[in-house]
Amino acid sequence: MKQKSLLLLAILGFSLLSGCSTMGVDAWEKDLLAKPEMALDEQPLTDALDDHIYFSKEASSGGRAYAGGGCGCN
Amino acid sequence: MKKNLLLKSALATATMTLIAGAAHAEEEQDRTAPASKEQTIGDWKFDAAFLFYSESDSRVSAIEPVFNANKRLDEDEYLNLKLTVDSLTGASPSGAVASDQPLTFTRPSGNASYTVNANEYPLDDTFKDTRAALAANWTFPVSDMTKAGLGANISKEYDYLSASINGNISYDFNNRNSTLFAGLSYAFDSIDPVGGAPIAFGRMQPVGDPQNKLSDTQDKDTLDLLLGITQVIDRESLFQFNYSYSMSDGYHNDPYKVLSVLDDQGNYFDDGIPVANVLFESRPDERTKHGLFGRYKRYVGGDILDVSYRYMTDDWEIDSHTVDFKYRFALDNGDYWQPHVRYYTQTQADFYQPYLRQDQPLPQFASSDYRLAEYDAITVGLEYGMKTAAGNQWRFSLEMYNQTPTEPEKYGALQQQTLLPDWNAVMLRVNYSF
Numbered sequence: 001m002k003q004k005s006l007l008l009l010a011i012l013g014f015s016l017l018s019g020c021s022t023m024g025v026d027a028w029e030k031d032l033l034a035k036p037e038m039a040l041d042e043q044p045l046t047d048a049l050d051d052h053i054y055f056s057k058e059a060s061s062g063g064r065a066y067a068g069g070g071c072g073c074n
Numbered sequence: 075m076k077k078n079l080l081l082k083s084a085l086a087t088a089t090m091t092l093i094a095g096a097a098h099a100e101e102e103q104d105r106t107a108p109a110s111k112e113q114t115i116g117d118w119k120f121d122a123a124f125l126f127y128s129e130s131d132s133r134v135s136a137i138e139p140v141f142n143a144n145k146r147l148d149e150d151e152y153l154n155l156k157l158t159v160d161s162l163t164g165a166s167p168s169g170a171v172a173s174d175q176p177l178t179f180t181r182p183s184g185n186a187s188y189t190v191n192a193n194e195y196p197l198d199d200t201f202k203d204t205r206a207a208l209a210a211n212w213t214f215p216v217s218d219m220t221k222a223g224l225g226a227n228i229s230k231e232y233d234y235l236s237a238s239i240n241g242n243i244s245y246d247f248n249n250r251n252s253t254l255f256a257g258l259s260y261a262f263d264s265i266d267p268v269g270g271a272p273i274a275f276g277r278m279q280p281v282g283d284p285q286n287k288l289s290d291t292q293d294k295d296t297l298d299l300l301l302g303i304t305q306v307i308d309r310e311s312l313f314q315f316n317y318s319y320s321m322s323d324g325y326h327n328d329p330y331k332v333l334s335v336l337d338d339q340g341n342y343f344d345d346g347i348p349v350a351n352v353l354f355e356s357r358p359d360e361r362t363k364h365g366l367f368g369r370y371k372r373y374v375g376g377d378i379l380d381v382s383y384r385y386m387t388d389d390w391e392i393d394s395h396t397v398d399f400k401y402r403f404a405l406d407n408g409d410y411w412q413p414h415v416r417y418y419t420q421t422q423a424d425f426y427q428p429y430l431r432q433d434q435p436l437p438q439f440a441s442s443d444y445r446l447a448e449y450d451a452i453t454v455g456l457e458y459g460m461k462t463a464a465g466n467q468w469r470f471s472l473e474m475y476n477q478t479p480t481e482p483e484k485y486g487a488l489q490q491q492t493l494l495p496d497w498n499a500v501m502l503r504v505n506y507s508f
Contacts, residue, residue, distance in 0.1 A: 024251025024306045032310055032373045037402065040304065040314055040371065045123040045140050045156075045505060046469075052138075052160075053127060053501065057477070059420050059445055060386040060394040062318050063367035066259045066298045071160075071205055071234055 119144045119507070126502040133197065133497065134164040150215040160205040160231075165197035169331040169442040170352050171429050172196060172491040173342055177350040180278055182268040182330055184285040187349065195495055198330060200268075205231035219246045223257075233329075235264045242300075251306040255316075259298040266291050267329035272354030275436060278332060280349045294324030311372040318365040326357040333442045334429045340486025343432040353430065355441040363388040376404040392446070394420035402459075409460040414473065416453035422446060428482040428493045444494055449479035455501070469505040474498060 025033075036042060047064070055061040056071070113119045125138040142156045168179065170190075177190045181200050190196045207229035216222050222243045229236045242257030265271065269287055276286025302316040332352035337343040342351050369382035384396040395418070402412040423446040425439035455473030462468070479494035 023308075024248055025309050026249070029309045030306075033306060033312060035373070037378055038312075038371060038373055040312075040369070043469075043505070045121050045142055046471075046503065048156075048158075049123060049125050049138060049140065049503065053475075053499075054418075057445060057475075057499075058394070058418060058451065059390075059392045059423065060363070060365070060384075060388075060396070060418075062298065062300075062320060062363070063316060063365040063384040063386060063396075064369070064382070066240065066257070066300060066318075066320075071229055071231060071236065 113144070113146045115146050115148060117146055119146075121505065121507045123503065123505045126500075128500050129164065130498040131195075131197075131495075132165055134162055134166060134201070136160060136162045148214075150213075150221060152211075152213045154209075154211040154213075156207075156209040158205075158207040158209075158229075160207070162201065162203045162205075164201060165199035166201050166330070167444055168196045168198040168352075169333055169355065169444075170196040170350060171334045171336070171442075171488065171493055173350075174487060174490060175342070177342070178348070179332075179352070180281055180285070180349050184269045184279075184287070185281060187281050193491065195492065200330075203231050203233075205229060205234075216243070219250075220244070221246075227261075233266050233268055235266075237262050238296075240298075253304040255300070255302040255304070257298075257300040259296075259300075261296040261298075263294040263296070263324070264291055265293065265325055265329070271325065271327070271329050274327070274356030275353045275440075277345075277347065278349055278352045278354070280347065286354065292325035294322055294326065296320065296322040310374070311370065313371070314367075314369040316365070316367040318363075318367065320361075320363040320365075322361050324359060326359060326361060327355055328357075328441070328443055329354070331355045331441060331443050333427065333440055335432055336429050336488070337432050338486070340484070340488035355443065356439050357425065357441050358390065358439055361388055361390055378402040378404075390446070391424035392420055392422070394418065407460075409458070412457040412459065412471075414453070414455040414457065414471075416451075418451040418453075420449060422448040429488075444479060447479050447482070447494055449477055449494070451475065451477040464508075466506065466508040469503075471501075471503045471505075473501040473503075475501065 032038060041047070051061065051065065121142040123140040125136070127136040127138065129135065138158065138160045140156065140158045142154065145153045147153055170177065170179070172193055172195050174192050176192050177196060178187050179190065179196070179198070180187050188199065207227065209225065209227040211223060211225035213221060213223040220243065223241065225240045227238045238259055238261035240257060240259035242255065244253050244255045246253050269285060271288045271292045273286045273288060279285050297320070299319040300316060302314060304312060304314045306312045332354055335343045335351040335353060345351055363386060365384060365386040367382065367384045372379045380400040382398045386394045396416065398416045400412055400414045402410050404410050423441070425437065425441060426446045427437070427440045428442050430436065430440060453473055453475045455471055457469055457471035459467060459469040476496065476498050478496050482493050484493065
């Protein structure tokens with residue numbers, strides 16, 4: 001049941017987003033978004049270190065990137 | 075006591091680092107902020123990071139150096155190589171409950187034992203491991219609007235080997251204001267626990283006696299799917315939305331975790347065997363997880379707001395919510411301060427049990443791993459970033475993590491004990507990009 005409602009929510013999320021095709025800016029207005037510190041993967045090493053810590057200490061992992069794994073972390 | 079000392083020394087180190095950073099910033103106040111180094115075709119770009127992680131009460135300590143090399147092969151084509159080493163020492167909760175009597179446990183090897191004092195939370199101090207991981211990723215353009223990526227990872231530690239491959243594709247549309255992403259990852263893990271993988275619910279045996287363990291290697295397959303969209307909202311902001319699916323099949327037990335068997339008075343049930351009455355845990359051999367993740371990032375007159383929320387649910391009945399908040403305050407000289415707050419909360423797994431009772435039938439699955447219990451966790455941190463005159467970047471960060479579990483139901487003698495104590499960790503990180 002929960003999985004069904006989650007799937008519905010995901011579909012709703014994506015369809016809302018596709019409604020966003022009117023959003024956005026022209027190429028010459030992307031100066032601020034093009035700054036390296038505005039990139040979503042600005043700090044990949046920090047993100048990976050954090051993901052590894054939380055993967056080892058919490059039951060949930062992933063979401064932002066792959067759920068990861070690959071260790072018998074205590 | 076020890077915990078306070080540790081926190082104090084970590085704080086002192088971090089303060090010194092930050093003061094040094096501030097002094098450096100002052101010195102170079104009048105210099106204009108150097109631009110980030112442009113990575114031209116054929117250029118390598120390097121990132122190094124070092125993490126020091128330490129838990130309270132002499133639990134786990136880790137040092138983790140990472141080195142990353144990225145080569146720009148062509149206009150939109152990159153090769154990325156990353157090496158991570160992870161060195162751990164310390165003690166980890168065994169899953170057993172504390173008692174008003176000293177408890178003796180056999181070490182995983184079956185060759186030695188250790189004793190936990192009366193009224194002390196049982197930690198297994200056998201724990202020592204070094205892990206090395208190598209990751210390679212190649213991203214390349216497929217067409218004007220489409221990019222793809224292929225990657226492979228391998229991670230090896232004493233008792234665990236993991237290998238994975240992944241592939242992804244992303245498509246820009248709507249004037250490059252929208253990007254759709256789809257990625258798939260497959261991992262194969264091979265597990266050779268010290269002393270062998272315990273038989274589910276096998277009774278811990280004394281040193282010298284045959285242990286309830288299997289000699290063959292255990293394995294696990296994991297398939298991950300990630301679907302996402304990134305959307306530019308306006309000149310200053312964008313958001314990201316991901317759906318993730320993960321399915322794993324195979325050995326999910328923690329081979330070093332046990333459950334106490336208690337009598338109707340809340341004491342260890344005496345079955346005449348001279349080591350604590352504990353059984354090795356038993357988890358399902360499958361797990362399916364779903365996740366929704368949303369993130370919003372905004373440029374605020376030089377500062378940057380970065381917030382995200384994640385909801386995860388799985389068929390072990392663990393639901394979790396994570397909220398993450400970062401705000402980067404830009405300084406005039408190009409340096410920055412970035413406070414960070416993260417809140418996490420999870421429900422317990424349906425088979426989580428802090429202990430077993432002799433007078434009740436054995437369930438199909440049970441684990442007393444604190445990570446499968448119900449708890450809240452909070453991370454608070456501060457990062458300082460600065461650029462050198464050559465355009466290289468330093469980042470220093472200090473974070474504190476605190477986990478507060480919900481204490482499970484207790485009875486009889488157990489009421490004198492804390493089954494799930496709060497714990498803290500300090501994380502100190504240094505990054506250098508050049």
